Amino acid sequence: MRLGERPATAVALAAAALLLTAGSVPGSGTVPKTPTAAPVVKATPAASPSRPPLKDFQRPVTDCTVHKCVALTFDDGPGDHTGRLLDLLSAAKAKATFFVVGGQAVQYPDLVFREVEEGHEVGNHTWHHTQLDAASTARIKREVEGTSKAIERILGFKPTLMRPPYGATDSRVAKIAKSNGLAEIIWSVDTDDWLDRKSSVVARRAIRGLRPGAIILLHDIHPTTVAAVPAILRAAKKKGLTLATVTDVLGGRLEPGKKYMGR
Numbered sequence: 001m002r003l004g005e006r007p008a009t010a011v012a013l014a015a016a017a018l019l020l021t022a023g024s025v026p027g028s029g030t031v032p033k034t035p036t037a038a039p040v041v042k043a044t045p046a047a048s049p050s051r052p053p054l055k056d057f058q059r060p061v062t063d064c065t066v067h068k069c070v071a072l073t074f075d076d077g078p079g080d081h082t083g084r085l086l087d088l089l090s091a092a093k094a095k096a097t098f099f100v101v102g103g104q105a106v107q108y109p110d111l112v113f114r115e116v117e118e119g120h121e122v123g124n125h126t127w128h129h130t131q132l133d134a135a136s137t138a139r140i141k142r143e144v145e146g147t148s149k150a151i152e153r154i155l156g157f158k159p160t161l162m163r164p165p166y167g168a169t170d171s172r173v174a175k176i177a178k179s180n181g182l183a184e185i186i187w188s189v190d191t192d193d194w195l196d197r198k199s200s201v202v203a204r205r206a207i208r209g210l211r212p213g214a215i216i217l218l219h220d221i222h223p224t225t226v227a228a229v230p231a232i233l234r235a236a237k238k239k240g241l242t243l244a245t246v247t248d249v250l251g252g253r254l255e256p257g258k259k260y261m262g263r
């Protein structure tokens, strides 16, 4: 989501985050002054996935020097609609990237597992959906490292991608991303799907942005976004585009700490 966005639920969510912060990320500090759409994090211990972490997992790679590739990215989940989205992507043999928030990942570990098992990438979107450039350096570290660790506990390996919430980053974030082996992924196409909860509008904006090298921002927590996906998949196919993960669209071997925008 963008800077300056103030969802109606932000105050309630920020209050929930304030109550739960101490128990959610070890040693977590105060909630940033700017209200952010922090997910509601359960104070109970993290759920475990029903299967053991993957060992020596090899993600199927799409060669984007051969195919004309586009990256669909889905932020802020997993959530109640992620399973349906995975079914749609699987039926179309499309790959995507999921930037998960730590608080959601530990509530839906099986969905995080499924995302990777079905060939998608999972990236770090902080624990509380924190606006990192407004947070203390210690807090940035906790938000990023706590989330990477939670993902590792579920999957058996750490993510290599992160997306700072609202695309808000600075040199401190870049440094912490680098030391955690994370490339920062922004986007080149914003569908504003959090604002306009109308599938036809979301689909139209995404379809307009379908071009080789594009990184398209979507949110799998909105049912209207998931409902827009079949039309996006059909349009991509018609344009001869392959839907691939962010790493593949960017040609693989991303540099930790570097910021990528897409085309």
Ligand code: NI
Pocket (backbone or CB within 6 Å): 001, 075, 076, 125, 129, 165, 166
């Ligand atoms: Ni977000």
